[in-house]
């Protein structure tokens with residue numbers, strides 16, 4: 118039921134954009150921080166239907182704030198842009214620590230790092246940033262003879278970590294400090310800075326920023342940082358079951374045609390990346406490619422605002438290109454020159470981890486043939502307002518192999534993680 122112009126105006130609400138936004142498809146509006154938008158409808162909690170200077174389109178609801186009198190608690194300048202209350206609140210409970218400790222690939226990789234460097238760790242000073250239950254610090258005390266391990270933990274778990282250190286008889290070696298690594302004071306610099314900071318898609322949560330700040334402040338010149346390097350890996354993939362479950366489902370449920378719901382399904386299920394996706398090696402359509410590589414000795418906090426990478430894939434087998442899957446690998450260089458590097462690879466050809474992989478679904482799948490190429494760029498744009506979040510923008514071009522050159526098409530899509 119179309120409302121008349123003035124009624125429509127009446128039911129609209131004016132919002133102010135909290136930061137810049139670049140629409141990633143024709144039906145999304147682009148706007149700048151401070152723009153006043155007229156919101157006509159709120160079809161979902163994530164995307165609203167709004168107007169700016171006569172143009173109408175979808176806008177991300179998380180970027181909309183009411184003017185001064187509006188919902189203050191939503192306003193990041195009031196609410197903490199790091200959402201630390203929620204973040205450290207979560208880490209104050211056992212759920213996440215149990216998940217991480219139960220992840221054998223992850224935890225045994227760190228144990229292997231300590232074990233293979235145990236001789237070199239003698240008399241060294243170590244900082245364990247974001248120690249959680251203290252597992253890495255306890256490995257240091259159990260498997261090596263460091264002079265001191267400073268186990269830093271901001272959440273309320275720290276008081277239990279202190280008990281675990283005492284319970285295992287390591288309170289002479291491990292000192293637990295409760296507080297944010299950016300704010301605590303160590304009595305001295307350290308020789309080794311170790312942390313398990315990797316989030317989904319490597320960077321989500323942006324705990325890496327805390328590691329870089331601690332590196333610059335507490336790691337002595339010539340000290341070692343673990344992990345020493347990190348790489349984000351991408352691969353074009355099939356995702357038949359996910360596509361069937363979320364999109365094909367609407368073709369003929371119970372003998373009925375529900376396809377008018379497919380645009381909604383695309384918006385609701387394929388707009389954000391799918392965390393905790395498990396990709397089978399056979400779903401990979403090409404050889405994976407490292408799109409972003411980080412050197413933890415030279416990486417700067419400013420570099421985290423926008424990271425770019427390129428990819429060029431040669432399709433190895435014909436199939437349906439549903440999207441891209443991402444995972445990461447981190448490396449731990451040896452304390453002794455020429456010593457063996459330990460690697461933690463969270464990809465489909467390595468042991469399963471609690472990170473699993475991350476799936477980025479295209480709006481529409483594309484059939485591809487062996488010999489086709491998929492080239493393009495990836496941009497990780499850190500959210501200017503919500504500092505633990507980012508947006509992943511992909512641009513790709515598919516070129517048919519020589520025997521079907523006409524199959525050439527380009528696409529682009531931005532995936533918020535999460536705001």
Ligand SMILES: NC(=[NH2+])NCCC[C@H]1O[C@@H](n2cnc3c(N)ncnc32)[C@H](O)[C@@H]1O
Nearest residue numbers: 208247249271272297298313314315316327
């Ligand atoms: N790999 C991850 N994605 N998360 C696993 C490590 C996260 C642990 O580090 C703690 N933590 C995170 N950031 C900080 C910080 N800046 N200072 C102290 N502890 C922290 C957090 O409370 C949790 O116990």
